[in-house]
Amino acid sequence: MKHVFSASNIVGAILLAYFVYVVIGSFEFSPLPGLFPMVVGGVGIIVIVVHFVAKVIRQSEETPAGTGANAPGAVDFEITEDETSREGIRITLEQLAWVFGLFFSLWAFGFYLSVPVFVFAYLKRNGESWRLSLILATVMAVVVRGLFNELLNLPFPQGVLISLFT
């Protein structure tokens, strides 16, 4: 039962659901634009089903070795024990919070303010000195304003909250 609800199987099931959605969605299009999505979704469903069947057959023959990116045959970067420890998972969640926090800040306050403030706050939270934090935050402010905005003419949005007050 534990094997059935393994993280890898859940990912497989999500992919299967997505392919089913792609096939069902393909019926809404005209015949020719719908042909390729139908083929892609259909092939995806077949591949996932074959994968699950092969896995069941394999599991009845041998015990699995390794998990995640360390699983046999997975061409990806290897996962270390540090990452899977309780502390590693806590840090992972904290990093995700930083990423989401940065995105919210970009939406609310815009790039000019958010990017340097994010760099400064992250550095200070992780014990870096005031001097280094201020220098690197200033560097990022210059990169955003000078390089991306002035030189490359990137039109950064102002930020929803900022635009309310200007």
Added chain:
Amino acid sequence: MIDAAIQGLEGILQWKAFGLMIVGILISSTLVAMPGIGSKTAIALLLPFAFVLDKYEAIALIVSVWAVSNTANSITAILFSVPGGGGSQATIMDGYPMAKNGEAARALAASFTSSALGGVIGAIVLLAAIPILRPLVLLLGPPEFFMLVMMGVVMVGALSGKAPLKGIAVGVFGLAISLIGIQGQSGEPRYTFEYIYLFDGIGLVPLTIGLFAIPELIALAARKGTISDVALGDIGAGRRQGIKDAFIHWWLVVRSSIVGVWVGIIPGLGSSVADWFAYGHALQTCKGARETFGKGDVRGVIAVDAATNAKEGGALIPTLAFGIPGSSTLALIFAGLLIVGITPGREILTTQLDVTFSIIWLLIISSILTSLLCLAFVKQMAQATTLRPSILVPMVLAMAVLGSFANSNRLEDVAVMIIFGLIGLVLRATGWPRPPLLLGLVLGPLAERFMWTSYQIYEFGFLLRPGVLIIFGLLVLSLAYPMIQKRYMAKRQAGAL
């Protein structure tokens, strides 16, 4: 022809043209190396200068930016797992693990050297191709192009090591993601939920940054260590070894360069296909690659960087000969040529052959100069892998956000980066390979376009054309080759026992 070659060389060796080439190289090696800023942006910025320059000077400036951008793109891919551009996605596969193993200097040096060699080989092929250009490209029609793209899809299996089904499933997921947006031929929106941002499809740059950089940054913070798990050691020795590696594996450099040139010749494929084709080719043909690729094998870096730089020579063939720019960047170069009064096509291969040669010389000289410049700074670059995560994570994340936003200047690009960051994190943690997703995304629109055109011309009869059948045969061979090789090795091992 020799006179034109000499005239072309003299043209770009004039002090002003040469100086502008150096400016182009410096811009490309610094600005273009940053994620999200491609050679297209740099060329677009420089294009107005062409109005006040003579033809050699304008060509020197514009072509040098474009010709060497692939070399610089590998820097952030190797050091931080953040692709600098489309052609450096596959560089991450072995370049970043090498940096983690304390071999950043070796990986960078191998990348720069193979890039220079690839650039030179690409230019030589372009030179050799001039007399046979027309029959070469006219030989292939949409059905053959479709089969070539299918051959690329087969690489998905090859990229997935011993878990081909998982790889193919993720590759098909990539194809499914590529369906989002307005269908190119019919103009019909698909899977867009009537949301305008999705009409243009999912951007390759934010997706790639999310899929690779976000999970690696999080892993880096979780490990609490530096990128390099071990001390860097003798950087000078690493640099020497990297240069040597490119020459030791010279045959791989040549083969990968030919793959790159071939991809370049086909309009519309581009760097992001060339690198995966070359990586897949190396994975299938190099001895023991299935055990070592993805863990820091220098051959994975060499194959990719030789191919992406060689591709530029190939890409110039249809641009110069037929006036068909193979990519939007080449369309800008095309515009630059028009500004200085040069029309690609018959003219550039007859009365203005010196211009063609000046471009070929530029490809050679700027490739070599850029690699030398980058090699000179390998030490400083390699030391970036020893920075504390508390410094590296916010800086790289900030650059990743800016790079993603630069894709189409919309905040949704950053959202796409984050969503695919989460998908990458889950795929990585659960043992589903990430690279096939990219390949599927890149090849999806091409496969559909070629299939659509082929069907309209020949209906399903296009599947029986001789060229299609030949490529299909090659496709089956490339699928069967690893299995044959495996069986042969097993037989040999059994014989040895």
